[in-house]
Amino acid sequence: MGSSEARPLWTIGILSSLLSFVFSGADVLYTLYALNELQIDASEWSQIRASRYILTIVIVLVLGTYAEKWGQKRVAAITVALASLNLFAFIAYPTKPLLFLTSPLHAAFVSMVTMSINVLAQRVPERLQAVSNTVYRSTYTGLAIFGPLALALFADAGQRLLFAVFACLLSLCFPGFLLFPDGGKAEKPEKDEDVGKAGMAERAGGIEKAGKAESGAPASPGRRPSFLDLLREWKPLVRNKSFIRFEIGVTVVYSAFLVNMIFGPIKLIQTLGMGDRPFSYASTGVAAFTTVLILIAGPLFRTRLKPLVTWPLSLLSLGNLLLGLQSNLYLSIALYIATNALNVMSYASISIWTSRIVEPNQLGFAFTFHKVFIALFGFAFSIVLSWMEGAIGIDASFAAMGSLGFAFSLYLARQLSFGRPASAGDRTTAAG
Numbered sequence: 001m002g003s004s005e006a007r008p009l010w011t012i013g014i015l016s017s018l019l020s021f022v023f024s025g026a027d028v029l030y031t032l033y034a035l036n037e038l039q040i041d042a043s044e045w046s047q048i049r050a051s052r053y054i055l056t057i058v059i060v061l062v063l064g065t066y067a068e069k070w071g072q073k074r075v076a077a078i079t080v081a082l083a084s085l086n087l088f089a090f091i092a093y094p095t096k097p098l099l100f101l102t103s104p105l106h107a108a109f110v111s112m113v114t115m116s117i118n119v120l121a122q123r124v125p126e127r128l129q130a131v132s133n134t135v136y137r138s139t140y141t142g143l144a145i146f147g148p149l150a151l152a153l154f155a156d157a158g159q160r161l162l163f164a165v166f167a168c169l170l171s172l173c174f175p176g177f178l179l180f181p182d183g184g185k186a187e188k189p190e191k192d193e194d195v196g197k198a199g200m201a202e203r204a205g206g207i208e209k210a211g212k213a214e215s216g217a218p219a220s221p222g223r224r225p226s227f228l229d230l231l232r233e234w235k236p237l238v239r240n241k242s243f244i245r246f247e248i249g250v251t252v253v254y255s256a257f258l259v260n261m262i263f264g265p266i267k268l269i270q271t272l273g274m275g276d277r278p279f280s281y282a283s284t285g286v287a288a289f290t291t292v293l294i295l296i297a298g299p300l301f302r303t304r305l306k307p308l309v310t311w312p313l314s315l316l317s318l319g320n321l322l323l324g325l326q327s328n329l330y331l332s333i334a335l336y337i338a339t340n341a342l343n344v345m346s347y348a349s350i351s352i353w354t355s356r357i358v359e360p361n362q363l364g365f366a367f368t369f370h371k372v373f374i375a376l377f378g379f380a381f382s383i384v385l386s387w388m389e390g391a392i393g394i395d396a397s398f399a400a401m402g403s404l405g406f407a408f409s410l411y412l413a414r415q416l417s418f419g420r421p422a423s424a425g426d427r428t429t430a431a432g
Contacts, residue, residue: 012121013135015176017143019080019117020287022170023110025147026087026163028283030103031265032151032276033159038096042266042394046386048100049262052107053379057372059108060115064368072364076116077177080170083109087167091160113173115371118351119364120180133348134298145291148283155277233365242357243366249412250350251374253313255381256405257343260320262385263394264336271394272329282333290341297345301352308349310413316342317405324398353416 034040040048063075083106090102121136151162237243268274268282297308319339323332351367358366388397 009132009135011176011180012117012132013139015173015180016117016136016140018169018173018176019113020140020143021147021150022166023114023147024144024283024287025150026106026166027110028148028151028280029159029162029166030099030106032279033094034099034103035265035269036276037094037159038099040096040099042263042389043386045266046262046382046389048103049258050379050382050386051100051104053375053382055104055108056111056375057379059105059112060368060371060375063112064115064364064371072116072119073177073180076113076120076180077174079109079112079116080173080177083113084167084171084174087163087170091163091167094160094163111371111375115367116177119367121351133301133352134294136348144287145284148280148287152277152280152284155280233362234369237358237362237366237369240358243354245415246353246357246412247370247373249408249415250313250370251377252408253317253405253412254343254374255377256401256408257316257320257339258378258381259385259397259401260316260323260336260339260343262382263389263397264323264340267323267394267398268329268332268336272327272332274329274333282337285333285337286340286344289337290344293341293345294348297348301349305349305353306413306416309346309353309416310409312342312346312349313412314406314409315339316346317402317409319402320398320405321402324395324400324402327395 034045034048059079063079066075086102086105086109090098117136121132154162265279269279274282293312300308316339319335319342323335323339326332354366354370355363385397385401388400392400
C-alpha cells in the first residue's frame with residue numbers, strides 16, 4: 001500500500017476517532033442531563049426521540065441533496081460546524097424547551113456526519129474496503145470508550161463545562177473534513193459472474209434516463225440540485241429488489257431496537273437506581289466491547305459477510321427480549337452493554353453489503369435513502385413506544401420489540417439468499 005493510498009485511511013481514522021469521542025460523550029451527557037437535571041420521563045424521552053428522527057429526515061434530505069454536487073467532505077465540514085454551534089446553544093440556555101430542540105438537532109447532525117464519513121470510507125479501491133471499514137469502525141468505536149469515561153472521571157467539573165469541551169473539540173473537525181484527501185472510487189468487478197449485475201445496472205440506467213426525460217433535465221453543474229433530482233436518483237434503488245428487501249429487514253430490526261435506546265437508560269437509572277458514574281462506566285463498556293467485536297470481525301468481512309449481518313441483529317433482539325423478562329441490575333447492565341455493542345458492530349457489515357448491491361455511483365444516494373428510510377420508521381416506532389410505555393409498561397415493551405426484531409432478523413437472513421454481493425470474495429459469503 002502506497003502513501004497516497006494510506007493517506008485517506010489515516011485521515012478516516014483520525015476524524016472518526018475525534019468524532020467518536022465527542023458524539024459518544026455528548027450523547028451520554030444529554031441523557032444524564034435530561035433524566036437527572038431536567039427530570040424527563042419515559043413519554044417525554046420518546047417524544048424527543050421521535051423529534052430526532054423527523055429532524056434527521058429533514059437534515060439528511062437537505063444536505064444529502066447537495067452532497068453529490070458539493071462533495072461529501074464539504075457537506076460533512078458544514079455539518080460539524082452546525083453541530084458545534086448547536087451544543088453551544090444548549091450550554092447557554094440548558095432548559096427543557098431547548099432540550100427538545102437541541103437534542104434532536106444534535107442527533108440529526110450526527111446522522112449526516114456519520115453518513116458522509118461512511119461514504120468516504122467506501123470510496124477506496126475495492127481491495128481496500130475491508131481495511132477502510134475496519135479502520136473507520138474500530139477507531140469510531142474504540143475512541144467512544146473515552147467519551148463516557150471522561151464524563152465519569154470529570155463529573156465534578158460540571159456538565160455545562162463538559163458540553164463546552166465537546167463543542168470545542170467538534171469544531172476542530174471542520175478543517176479536517178475540508179482537507180480530507182480524495183480517495184479512489186470502488187472498483188467495478190469485471191468477472192463473468194457479474195454479467196447479471198451489469199445487466200441490472202444497464203436497466204437501472206435506462207429507468208433513470210426515462211425518469212429524467214419525464215421530470216425534466218437533471219441537475220447540471222450550472223444549477224443547484226433539487227429535491228426532485230435526489231428522488232430521480234432514488235428510482236433505480238427502489239427498483240433494486242435486493243436493496244429494498246435488505247432495507248426492510250434492517251430497518252425493522254433497528255426500529256425495534258429503539259426500545260433499548262429509549263427505555264434502556266430509563267430502566268437502569270430511574271427503575272433500577274443506577275447512578276451517573278456507573279451509567280457512564282456502562283456506556284464505556286459498550287464502546288470497549290464494540291471495539292473488541294469490530295477487531296474480531298474485521299478480517300472476516302470479505303469471507304463471512306452474511307453471518308456478520310444476520311447474527312448480530314438476531315442476538316441483539318434476543319438480548320432485548322431478556323431485558324424485558326428480568327429486573328436484576330447486574331444482568332440488565334450486561335445485556336445493555338452486549339446488545340448496544342452488537343448493534344453498533346452490525347453497521348460495518350451492513351454498509352459493506354449495501355456497497356455490493358448498488359452501483360458505485362449510487363453509493364451516496366443509497367446511504368441517504370437508508371438514513372431517511374430508518375428515520376421514518378424510527379419516528380413511527382418512537383410514537384408507538386410512547387404509547388406502549390403507558391399501556392403495557394417498559395418491561396413488556398422490551399419483550400414485544402425484542403420478539404419483533406428477532407422475527408425480522410430471520411426474515412433478513414432469508415432475503416440475503418436472494419441477493420449476492422458483487423465481488424468474488426462476497427459471492428461465497430452470500431451463498432453460505
